[in-house]
Structures are given as structure tokens and as C-alpha cells.
Amino acid sequence: MAATIRDVARASGVHVSTVSRSFSAPHLVNDTTRSRVMAAADALGYRPNRAARALTTGRTLNLGLVVADIANPFFPPLIKAAQAHARSGDYHVFVADADEDPRAEEELIRTLTKQVDGVVLCSPRLSNEVIVRLAADVPFVVVNREVDGLPSVLMDVARGARLAVAHLRALGHTRLAYLGGPSGSWTSRQARAAAGIPVIGPNQPTAQGGADAAEAVVAAGVTGVLAYNDLVALGLVEGLAALGVRVPEDVSVVGVDDILPGRLNRPKLTTVAMPTEAAGRTAVDLLLGAADGPVTLPTAFIVRESTGEAPR
């Protein structure tokens, strides 16, 4: 059995409360006493039991991070940054994958609630009402969604979308389309509104979704497309290739996210880069009270190889 605070107390000849204080309020205990305590703790390999501590303090030092789909390359950098940042504040993070299912998402949050000091909800599939209701039980920070009264971390897709459309227009494209994402998606709504171009979709937010849309794109006679995200864009490129349509010679494609596969792809994807790492860190800051209110993070427009002059 692992050493408890009592073992340390016995070994160092002080009361348990002194040991407790040595760890959680060092300044309240005599230097020499404390060093004796610490020595004993070290020798025994003692580490405070965080769960037990949480029971009295009410703070678990745990955070929940609920994402729509871990396997979506958009999330890992966010998770990684959030986790690293949380660690620096001595927090652990539960990562929960909702598998794009609102019901799973809700259940996950419910069971996590008691065990964390707050949860970061990334690209939730849940309705705002449900989110607000759940927020009564535990502090929330929502990423990629505006929910009344809750702190959120947003990314400025609107600006990215405008830049993308301007870029395509500058290349001579006149027939443009937005390949929309899932109907509930905040990001999709933002981008669509900002782009102000005809919409094809909704589509599955996956490569398959993009591939499936290839025919519709060709049928519409479109030469420049802004896709819901990089995955869709990548799928579209693939689908177009299968139809004998080349990117960027025949059709220019812009993605959103700047995920790794887009950078490795050939042609390398032109994209609206989302600040995922910053979002992860910011969300944690909001949760821990180190920052305030809704934050909108800037996006960047990155021109690579999937866009080119309009065919004539």
C-alpha cells in the first residue's frame, strides 16, 4: 500500500496536520520541521492523494476536455496544448470523445462533472439549451460556439472566409461555392455568412463528405470552392481527381483548419489556419480564471498549392 499522510506524520514525529500544511501551506510551518517532514515524505515515496484532498477542498485539480472526435486531426493539437497548459497549473485532464453524438456528449459531461473543476467543450454537437442547463453544475468553457452567458473561445473564421473568397476572386474565379459542414456547426454558419457565396451541402465533415460532393461541384460548374474544413477539402480533391478534374488547374480548393494531412498532401492545401493550440491554452486559462469573457482568436490565411488561376 502506498504511504499516506499518517505514515509521514509518524516517521517525522509530527501530527498529520503539520504534514498536510507542509504540502499545501508551507509558509505556515517552521522551516526545520518542514524539511524533516519532506525528508520523511521523500523516503516513503509519499504523494498526496488528490482525490482525498478534493473531498475536503472541493477542488479536484482535474479538468474535463470533451471533443467531438479525437480522430479528427483538428483536435489533437488543441488537446495537446490544453493538456500541457493544464499541467503547468498542476491540473490533470480527462479527455472524452463524444464520437459526434450529442447524447454521448451529455452523458460524458454528466459523469465527469463531479470529478473536475471545469470542462472545456470543443465544437459541441449539443444544443445551447442543454449546454446552459449542464453549465449549472460545473464551470464550462465552450470552444467554437457562442453560448449565452458562458465564456467561449472563438476563432475568426469569418475573416478567413472573406480572405479566401477574395483570394479566389483575385485569381479570376467567378463561379464560387461554399461546401458546408454539419447543419449544427457554428463554424459552418460563420464561414457561410462571411463568404457570401452559394452553398453546396450540408456535407459530412469528413474526407468522404468532400469526395461525395465532387459531382455536385462539377455539375454546378464551379471553379473555386471553400470547403467546411481541410478534411472535406482533401476529400473533394480526391473526388475531383476520380472525375478527371485537376486541382488547381481546373478547380481551386481552399480548406479550413490547417491540419497536418493538408500540409503533407500534394497539392498542399491552401487553407484558413485555425489557432488550435492557442485555443486550447486560452480555454484552460478561461476555466482557471486566468482570463475573461469570450475570446476571439485570429485565423491566418495560408496560400499553398491547391489554388491557382481560374481556367479560361
Added chain:
Amino acid sequence: MAATIRDVARASGVHVSTVSRSFSAPHLVNDTTRSRVMAAADALGYRPNRAARALTTGRTLNLGLVVADIANPFFPPLIKAAQAHARSGDYHVFVADADEDPRAEEELIRTLTKQVDGVVLCSPRLSNEVIVRLAADVPFVVVNREVDGLPSVLMDVARGARLAVAHLRALGHTRLAYLGGPSGSWTSRQARAAAGIPVIGPNQPTAQGGADAAEAVVAAGVTGVLAYNDLVALGLVEGLAALGVRVPEDVSVVGVDDILPGRLNRPKLTTVAMPTEAAGRTAVDLLLGAADGPVTLPTAFIVRESTGEAPR
């Protein structure tokens, strides 16, 4: 404040122990009593506090999952599968990113120990000795590494490597090389030994690592290469392109892992597919005692577009 077991007891007119039993040992309590308790619990929105429960039972119903780098596309499918499987047993999972740093890895494990019933160590960068020492405090399952006395989940890279080499030979390639990974990597050692071809490396297990190796590959006059993983392979393809060398016309490249970027890439990567989802599930099973001993999972060799006939 959230409802506690005491609130439920009061509301349903029974003792707390009866409420407790209603949840954790339903068969020990009268049907009608229990339904009364459950109704009250429901009305109050009561959920047992898992941390408090853990204090008495010693079981946290939490698992730790330590990975070398969440942002490496190899891990997310494994994490996702492990997490989903854990959930089905009512377990939550802490995901910890060691950021390829052995010291961070150790610290992460240490702080997690008390809070979990077991930890899955994926592709650890830690030495076997340290792992064994840490294993004294908490059940371990190690993925992609053999550690004496610890249950592990292995993937049969050796067979995959042999298949890859045979495939390249059958295409007429005679000058082959293995682009090795980090020196501490179990997978790298396995593949190298099984491939039985000259080694170039070690290399960083990233796309950059692969790109950096392009010159050496060309200098060696190699026409068929098996890379440490898909990321390295993808980077190599990129690096070769920059040197004017085409894949697969001039050089054939085989990766390992079967990550998403390889499937989306053009040319699509020929690869040794690793059973990541199965590994995630199996690791959890081993941890929860639902399965035994070291398990070696089969790999699959998938021919796609990055390999072709040797140039003549």
C-alpha cells in the same frame, strides 16, 4: 451544491447506507425500497461522487493513458478506441501527453498513479528499468514495448516489414534501405531486424525527419525504402520531390502505421497497417483483467500507390 447521498436518504426516508446499496449492490435491497430511492435520486439529480467512492473502495474507475505525442496521428485512433472501450466499463480516462520526453513521462505517471486503477503506456520513451519501478505502484499495460513481467500489447511489425521487403523485391528492387526511427524505439528495432536491409538513420519520427533523409537515400542509390513510419515516409516523398526524384517512378516508399495523412496523400502510401484501435481496446482489457499476458496483434500490408516497379 449538488445532491449528496444524504439528501437522497432524507428525501426517500431511508438510511444513507440503503441509498449506497441501491446504487452499488442493488440486489441487496428490497425492490420497492430501491425504486423509492431511485425516484428520489432522480428528482434530486443525484449522481454518486466517484472520488468519494474511490476513497473507500480503493477503485477510482479511472484509467491513465500516457502517449508519447498526441499530435502524432498514430495515437488518436488508439486513444479513441481505448477511451470508448473504457467508457463501456464505466471508466474515465486521463490522457497524458509526454511530449516525447522521458522525464515528463515519469512525472506524469507519478502524479497519475493515485488517481487511477491502472495506466496504459503507449510507445514509452522511458527505460525498462524505470517502467518496472513505476509498475510497483500501479498496474501497467505497455503498448509497443516488451517489458519483463508486464502485460504488453505488441503489433507484429516484423511480419509487416518482411512483407514489405518481399513486395519491393518482387517489384525488382535490389537496393533497399530501412529508414530507422529513434534509437530507443522497440518498433524500429523489430522492423529493422525483420527487414534485414541496410539502415539509414536513426531519424526523427516526423515528416521533417523523412525529408531530411532524402539526400542520404539518393546518395545511397537506393530505389526501395521502408520507413520507420508513415510520417517519415511522407516526409521522404516530399523531400525526394524537392530533389526531383519521383515516387514511385524512381523510388518506391513503404510506410508503417496507416495513418490518415497517408491515405489522403497522393500518391497514397503503401504501408504496414498497425492495428491501433484493437491495441487500444486490448490494452484496456488487459488492464481490467478481461484478458491476459502479452498479446501480439496482427498487422496488415496494404499496397497503394507509393510503390511500383524498379526503374531500369
Added chain:
DNA sequence: CTGAAAGCGCTAACAT
């Protein structure tokens, strides 16, 4: 089948 009581590991008043 249910109640009473002790205790898990720790912290937080309150004393001293």
C-alpha cells in the same frame, strides 16, 4: 432487508 457506526486520506477551523 435495513440501520448504526467506523473509516478511507486529507484539510480546515479552532485551540493551545
Added chain:
DNA sequence: ATGTTAGCGCTTTCAG
């Protein structure tokens, strides 16, 4: 500066 005590929310003997 340190010891005493109570108690966080829950489970688990032990009685009844």
C-alpha cells in the same frame, strides 16, 4: 508553530 477535532461523500462491516 503545532496539535485536536470534525467532517468532506461514500462504502462496509456489524447488528438487529
